[in-house]
Amino acid sequence: MLRPSTLFLALTVVNLLLLSLLMVHARMKPAEALASQSRCASLVEELRLTDLCLFTEARYTRHPAMADLHSPFQDHPLSLEHFPSGSLVMPPAGARRSH
Numbered sequence: 811m812l813r814p815s816t817l818f819l820a821l822t823v824v825n826l827l828l829l830s831l832l833m834v835h836a837r838m839k840p841a842e843a844l845a846s847q848s849r850c851a852s853l854v855e856e857l858r859l860t861d862l863c864l865f866t867e868a869r870y871t872r873h874p875a876m877a878d879l880h881s882p883f884q885d886h887p888l889s890l891e892h893f894p895s896g897s898l899v900m901p902p903a904g905a906r907r908s909h
Contacts (some may be wrong), residue, residue, distance in 0.1 A: 865895035
């Protein structure tokens with residue numbers, strides 16, 4: 811029977827080994843990944859696709875770049891955020907600038 815500390819050490823070593831293998835794999839073919847990314851970017855531009863849908867709850871969390879400044883407070887100016895994803899998404903860069 812293994813001691814809990816030995817089991818923890820073994821799991822830590824295995825996880826570190828997997829992490830290092832993932833890092834090595836990420837560095838193996840960067841040119842191929844860049845070519846694939848450029849093909850995808852040209853396809854997105856050609857098809858005029860919109861932003862990625864991150865959350866399904868509210869319209870201002872689905873497409874943060876398309877949200878207006880007051881959409882989280884559409885019910886009342888002092889209303890609290892009632893969607894959990896609203897606390898995970900930063901406002902768009904244009905909305906964070908001081909007016």
